Amino acid sequence: xxxxxxxxxxxxxxxxxxxxxxxxxxxxxxxxxxxxxxxxxxxxxxxxxxxxxxxxxxxxxxxxxxxxxxxxxxxxxxxxxxxxxxxxxxxxxxxxxxxxxxxxxxxxxxxxxxxxxxxxxxxxxxxxxxxxxxxxxxxxxxxxxxxxxxxxxxxxxxxxxxxxxxxxxxxxxxxxxxxxxxxxxxxxxxxxxxxxxxxxxxxxxxxxxxxxxxxxxxxxxxxxxxxxxxxxxxxxxxxxxxxxxxxxxxxxxxxxxxxxxxxxxxx
Numbered sequence: 001x002x003x004x005x006x007x008x009x010x011x012x013x014x015x016x017x018x019x020x021x022x023x024x025x026x027x028x029x030x031x032x033x034x035x036x037x038x039x040x041x042x043x044x045x046x047x048x049x050x051x052x053x054x055x056x057x058x059x060x061x062x063x064x065x066x067x068x069x070x071x072x073x074x075x076x077x078x079x080x081x082x083x084x085x086x087x088x089x090x091x092x093x094x095x096x097x098x099x100x101x102x103x104x105x106x107x108x109x110x111x112x113x114x115x116x117x118x119x120x121x122x123x124x125x126x127x128x129x130x131x132x133x134x135x136x137x138x139x140x141x142x143x144x145x146x147x148x149x150x151x152x153x154x155x156x157x158x159x160x161x162x163x164x165x166x167x168x169x170x171x172x173x174x175x176x177x178x179x180x181x182x183x184x185x186x187x188x189x190x191x192x193x194x195x196x197x198x199x200x201x202x203x204x205x206x207x208x209x210x211x212x213x214x215x216x217x218x219x220x221x222x223x224x225x226x227x228x229x230x231x232x233x234x235x236x237x238x239x240x241x242x243x244x245x246x247x248x249x250x251x252x253x254x255x256x257x258x259x260x261x262x263x264x265x266x267x
Contacts, residue, residue: 002246005032005068007149009100009245010091012136014073015039016052017060018206020155021104023234027242029065033100036072036091037061040105047108049206070095078105078132079124088139099149100245101140103133106155111169121169129173134184137195141188150193151245154181155237158199158258162265178256185254194253196244200237201260227262236261 009028014021014037025035037058044051058073065071072094076087091098107128110121133154144150157164159175178197185195202222223231240259243249 002248003032004028004100004246005066007033007099008036008091008095008097009033009102010036010038010088010098010136010140011102011104012038012078012087012132013105014061015041015044015054015057016049016205017057018204018234019104020200020203020205020234020237021102022057022061023238024102024104024241025061025071026064027235027238028100028245029061029069029071031242031246032066032069034068034070034095035061035065036074036087036094036098038074038076038087038105040075040077042077043107078128084132084135085139088136088143092143097145097147098140098143099147099151101136101152102241102245103136103152103154105129105132106157106174107170111167113166114168117169122172125169125173126176129170130176133177134180137184137188141191141193144191144193146192148192149247150188150191151249152188152193152195153241153244154195154197156197156199156256158201158260158265160256161199161258181256182254189253194244194250196249196252196254197256198237198240198244199256199258199260201232201258201263203232203234203237205234225264227264230261232259232261232263 011025014025028035041051074090076083107125154177156174156178159171164171181197188195
């Protein structure tokens with residue numbers, strides 16, 4: 001990962017120290033970029049792992065920033081119509097211009113099998129996971145002035161690689177992003193913006209701790225599918241994201257890239 005000194009970024013879904021968003025923001029700040037982070041603590045408060053203190057999150061990230069890099073935080077609910085555009089607007093107001101957009105946000109819960117989900121479940125996942133990503137990318141592209149270094153990274157979860165029958169609403173919304181990546185990338189690259197999508201695979205952001213969501217037997221069965229003997233860690237996808245937003249990735253456009261450590265999916 002090269003230097004990002006003088007560049008600015010918006011990273012969404014940064015509200016927990018064990019999250020992919022936190023690891024990504026950390027890497028960008030250490031590379032010299034100023035970073036705006038988006039969070040929505042009411043969502044975390046509903047989850048088994050609970051919400052964390054945002055001031056503490058911001059303080060820890062600030063301590064990792066190199067000289068000249070700044071951090072601002074923005075609270076926004078992407079289920080609301082004006083949420084995506086407002087986050088981009090606030091980030092641009094803080095920094096003057098955005099070079100990098102990383103759409104890491106996702107809904108947890110409010111899901112189930114095809115027979116269990118309802119209209120509200122489908123709508124919530126669509127709004128937060130897919131629609132917000134598209135609208136933020138639209139707003140980001142509108143403010144981009146064509147300078148070198150324009151980068152967008154979306155996140156999916158490997159829906160195209162194997163079944164997720166208990167998470168139909170989530171899988172549908174994230175699969176939409178994987179499916180439309182090449183089309184949006186073809187549009188953005190004409191403006192000098194490179195878009196790629198990352199599938200991090202199963203990453204332990206806390207939900208893979210024993211007893212949080214799954215029991216020990218289920219966790220052991222999943223971990224056995226990793227040839228390296230461990231779950232993914234937040235910095236695993238963060239390293240790839242850091243490279244994708246750097247100048248080193250300039251010739252990589254419109255790809256859905258899997259970073260799963262050789263994870264062997266069930267057939």
